[in-house]
Amino acid sequence: MYYKQGLRLGILGGGQLGRMLIQAAVNLDLEIFVLDPDTDAPCRYLAKEFQVGSLKNYDTVYHFGKQVDILTIEIENVNVAALEQLEKEGIKVFPQPHVIKLVQDKGLQKDFYKQHHLPTAPYYLLQHKDELAQYLAFLPAVQKLRKEGYDGRGVHKIVSEKDYPNAFEQPSVLEQMIAFEKELAVIVARNANGDMAAFPAVEMDFHPEKNLVEYLFSPANIKNDIESKAVNIAIQVAENLGIIGLLAVEMFLTKDGEVLINEVAPRPHNSGHHTIEANMVSQYEQHLRAILNMPLGDTAIKLPAVMVNLLGEPGFEGPVHYEGLETAMAIPGVNIHLYGKKKTKPFRKMGHITITDPDLEKAKEKAQIVKQTLKAIT
Amino acid sequence: MYYKQGLRLGILGGGQLGRMLIQAAVNLDLEIFVLDPDTDAPCRYLAKEFQVGSLKNYDTVYHFGKQVDILTIEIENVNVAALEQLEKEGIKVFPQPHVIKLVQDKGLQKDFYKQHHLPTAPYYLLQHKDELAQYLAFLPAVQKLRKEGYDGRGVHKIVSEKDYPNAFEQPSVLEQMIAFEKELAVIVARNANGDMAAFPAVEMDFHPEKNLVEYLFSPANIKNDIESKAVNIAIQVAENLGIIGLLAVEMFLTKDGEVLINEVAPRPHNSGHHTIEANMVSQYEQHLRAILNMPLGDTAIKLPAVMVNLLGEPGFEGPVHYEGLETAMAIPGVNIHLYGKKKTKPFRKMGHITITDPDLEKAKEKAQIVKQTLKAIT
Numbered sequence A, B: 001m002y003y004k005q006g007l008r009l010g011i012l013g014g015g016q017l018g019r020m021l022i023q024a025a026v027n028l029d030l031e032i033f034v035l036d037p038d039t040d041a042p043c044r045y046l047a048k049e050f051q052v053g054s055l056k057n058y059d060t061v062y063h064f065g066k067q068v069d070i071l072t073i074e075i076e077n078v079n080v081a082a083l084e085q086l087e088k089e090g091i092k093v094f095p096q097p098h099v100i101k102l103v104q105d106k107g108l109q110k111d112f113y114k115q116h117h118l119p120t121a122p123y124y125l126l127q128h129k130d131e132l133a134q135y136l137a138f139l140p141a142v143q144k145l146r147k148e149g150y151d152g153r154g155v156h157k158i159v160s161e162k163d164y165p166n167a168f169e170q171p172s173v174l175e176q177m178i179a180f181e182k183e184l185a186v187i188v189a190r191n192a193n194g195d196m197a198a199f200p201a202v203e204m205d206f207h208p209e210k211n212l213v214e215y216l217f218s219p220a221n222i223k224n225d226i227e228s229k230a231v232n233i234a235i236q237v238a239e240n241l242g243i244i245g246l247l248a249v250e251m252f253l254t255k256d257g258e259v260l261i262n263e264v265a266p267r268p269h270n271s272g273h274h275t276i277e278a279n280m281v282s283q284y285e286q287h288l289r290a291i292l293n294m295p296l297g298d299t300a301i302k303l304p305a306v307m308v309n310l311l312g313e314p315g316f317e318g319p320v321h322y323e324g325l326e327t328a329m330a331i332p333g334v335n336i337h338l339y340g341k342k343k344t345k346p347f348r349k350m351g352h353i354t355i356t357d358p359d360l361e362k363a364k365e366k367a368q369i370v371k372q373t374l375k376a377i378t
Helices: A016-028 A058-066 A080-088 A097-104 A106-115 A129-138 A161-166 A224-241 A283-291 A325-329 A360-373 B016-028 B058-066 B080-088 B097-104 B106-115 B129-138 B161-166 B224-241 B283-291 B325-329 B360-373
Strands: A008-012 A031-036 A049-052 A070-073 A123-126 A141-145 A155-158 A172-176 A180-190 A196-198 A202-206 A213-218 A245-254 A259-265 A305-311 A321-323 A334-338 A349-356 A375-377 B008-012 B031-036 B049-052 B070-073 B123-126 B141-145 B155-158 B172-176 B180-190 B196-198 B202-206 B213-218 B245-254 B259-265 B305-311 B321-323 B334-338 B349-356 B375-377
Touching (some): A016 B334, A106 A172, A123 A129, A129 A172, A196 A224, A224 A245, A325 A334, B008 B016, B080 B097, B123 B129, B129 B141, B155 B161, B180 B283, B196 B224, B213 B360, B224 B259, B325 B334
Parallel strands (some): B008 B031
Antiparallel strands (some): A180 A245, A245 A259, B321 B375, B334 B349
8 A cells, every 4th residue: 555644646637537536535634736737727726735837848747746655647638758757766657657658649549459459449540631542441430639639629520531621630540430329438446456446337428519428327228248348348458558547448339239449548537427426436536546556445336327517508608607506406316516617618517417316217307407407607 | 595606615613524514615616715723724725715813713703704705614612703793794604603602502502492392301500510519319410511512521420429529610501311222413404595404313322431422323223203203303403593504413312212402513513424425415515505595405315324433542642643544445335534634642533434335234344343443543
């Protein structure tokens, strides 16, 4: 166990994931250091030290990391060279720099799955847009930027030649479009002892326009063999990566019962928010247990849950106002999480709501009401 | 609803109750101000502003209160005159100063119960020790200081004349000793609209020497009619007080099925810690909902639970070390809450552990193991 009271934990990124990680870290008496470029970041008042600076700058990340005992991330887009140096100098960096490096590049990710015989959609790596010409027979496909894409940004559908003009010029992955039935996610934790524990699979419902999770259902409505398959794949990815910390594995369930890895995130994840109220251990505490090399917590479900992302309402930009809060909070089992962002803009993640109910169908009905009622406007 | 984003909430007291209140307040995007005399108080890194100063000093409390929109407490022993002035000047002070004043004085508390025909043990008010002489026939009794007693301090058993030399000289309540079967507690919330909601009754097991809760069981093992009686009494007390916020009502269940009020606390309480993991809404969020005049949350039980206070081990005083943490955390359903106190001393509240399990008896077995394993030493 790496734990000691008052251990200095550094978090790269001060957004909502960092915020919820701190809420869990309070229970373990850790001293929290946060680095974020935004003076108004959600973690601004919750850390022992909140430092403003770039996550991509070598010196900034290096000097920040030198102050702490264990360094973790809540966002992948950080300076890995600095993390590699810190690791050499004996700072515990979890997830490890080699994992972050791999995850930062969707091309390396795909090659990794292929190399380890892990199921994923067929793909090609492109350097330039003009290479698309040779893959006409491969369409329809999805073109994903290898780097810096997230929350639906950096993704284009390439259905036919007509879409070529809109394609990305930069290095990308051209992935076969999967006719999937559902999108699933499994979050696995692995500590330095090699202990592993997976949360039950959840089912994600994406916003039709923006590539953002709109509803999440726990447990997923899938057969036991599919559940086992999804959990086993997630465990294999974590094991092959040798990751220390959490790994969220997003997967496609195809119409013929195949489970294919879509992508992974080596940190607490949007698909695990519900675990705060709905599982025996939350993903945030589990991440801490993993990086502190503590025994992993029980991932069992306490109650079925639906999670709804509270996205900035289209058409509104500016200081946020939450409309319908009172109505939403009057519904039994509704748990509101506001992220403390001062300004809203269309589709910005402003918060989330977890609805727990012994009956998942009732939770779904409540989620619909919440979705129609609670709005982040100005 | 008094709520708005970024509302400034002041908390008098920066101890563990304030700490857990902040963990809940994060979800509602409140700006937290904390006043505590101790620079190392558990809330020190979690507030937007943590101010060091006396809770009993008029000017300190007044100036602190002037900065915030809503002012609450996590300890009763605060300067009420300052709160009365702040209330006059339009600051929302919840619980209201008149409630705090009443609760600060166990004599006024007892008179209040009598006046409102609320069941409580027979008592006399004493100004001086020498008045004890006239109550010989009333013994055995418990002498409680009217003011400033807490966590078992300020309480003496007066079984016979032999105990008179040890009796308190200050103003006190002499209360008939109750041959009780169990001690129960019910936490009620009341908002400014007058909505009320009670948590199910819990059963408390006290440390034989120190008057501190050692184990708490949720739900209490009592018959339905006793549960109703306890809940109704708690609701009546809250209603008669007109309190806005949480009220924890501790009660004795006598061997012949009577329920008598022991004492009350107008704030989150040790007997409600388990609600964080074990109930649909936690007592901390419920307190916020009440003082923000929001709809109250669902108090239903998610899972049975046992709560164990982690008290400083006798014989140890100094910088704390938690022995057995790894073993305790390996048990499924164990939730550790360390309060971030740097130094331990005998019987100091250093943290608590909530064990949830679908089977309360299993939770009790686990609690015993935790109790034997996890120690706050130096």
